[in-house]
Amino acid sequence: MPTDSFTHTGAIELAEGETPAIRFNHIVKRYGDHTVLDGLDFTVRRGDRVTLIGPSGSGKTTILRLVMTLEESQDGYILIDDKPLTHIEKDGKRVALKDKHRSQMRKRIGMVFQQFNLFPNMTVLENIMEAPVHVLGISKADAKKRAHELLEQVGLPDKADAHPTSLSGGQQQRVAIARALAMDPEILLLDEVTSALDPEVVGEVLGILRKIAETTDVTMLIVTHEMQFARDVSNRVLMFDGGRIVEEGAPADIFDNPQEQRTRDFLSAVA
């Protein structure tokens, strides 16, 4: 595939001395013979709220999974805060970094999944406290206090001792958001967080995320089919198709005045 015809590189102008939160450097991701991402470049500023839109199979979720190191790319480099995430270039060769380095990098990143993935063998409180206590080494008392604050924030102050299976999907997803925030991530990845929810509870989950976007400066990388949410929360929208950025811009530009035919087709299909 020729890359010359490709104009939207996802590059942004950075101020002098500014380090981007995330930089994708020519990332290639294949599953067998199928190439999902073919030399993807893009940059996310600190505090950016970037929404990835596009048809399914266009590689959006793969991007989040690469940042969370749930998947391994075949080529290219991902930099978090200008530090390599999984690989570095050494004497012109791509060298994998050690697990220790990766887990150090991962601590800056949090993720909320479509299927919540709460630990069913733990209570809500234990779910939220697990990583702060055992990964960050925060005292149990402090972690507990913070967990209660977060539960308050997601509107579930009385569910601390409940088991995840006794909660509705919307409540589970709110706990999962609290669990991710308990690690104080610099980057929060939201992977279709409302896709598995009943329509009537989508609003409450999105409301909480809106509030988090308003009250924190966490960098967000969002994959969603909720276009109104993307419009409200994000300051940048990237339209993907076939593993490439087809078009990008401010939400108002993309949603109200799309330049590319593929963007127009996609938006009219999801509207």
Next chain:
Amino acid sequence: MIDTSLWNWDHVWSALPEMLTAFVKVTLVVTIVGSAIAIVLGLVIALVRRSAPQPISGVVTFLMNFIRMTPLVVQLLFMYYALTSWSPLMVGIVVFGVHYSTFMAEVYRAGIDSVPRGQWEATTALSMSPGRTWIAVIIPQAVRATVPALGNYVISMFKETPFLVAVSVIDMVGAARAYGGDHFRFTEVFIVAGVLFLLASYPTSLLINRLEKRLAY
């Protein structure tokens, strides 16, 4: 004088004390200690096969299959004659424990495989260490799924304890046979032996069902 009656309760009462003693001292001891060995060692085998580097996991897999594919009685006899410094009871406990651990390892493997991928991904997203991932997330969920199958193996181990007779350990059935030989009366003692097994097995299976329900979330 030959007693030609079909059933004589006197034999039941006079054989019972020795049988019960053997039941507690041998049958229960081998089952309980053997199960404890099997439950722990089975998990260790499952974890080694999954996580240890190649030469080690390969050797463990070979040994596991070797033990699984050879009869318990052969293993009992072999160890009995190989480890003459051990008491026969000790040989029995260890052989039962190791033999069943190889079956339980497969149960654990299935249990570990049944933990959804999303659980592993959540531990990665939370930067949890491999040790913590296993202890706090994977093993508790895997074990819950394995309780019924592990319980069945405990019961079948219990029912196979009469094989200990091969290494001259007198378990409950051995005591029954000894009594029968002395008095030329086998009907009562073997029926009593069967009933005692049933009386112990059935409540155990109910207990396992309850445990399974309690572990469900």
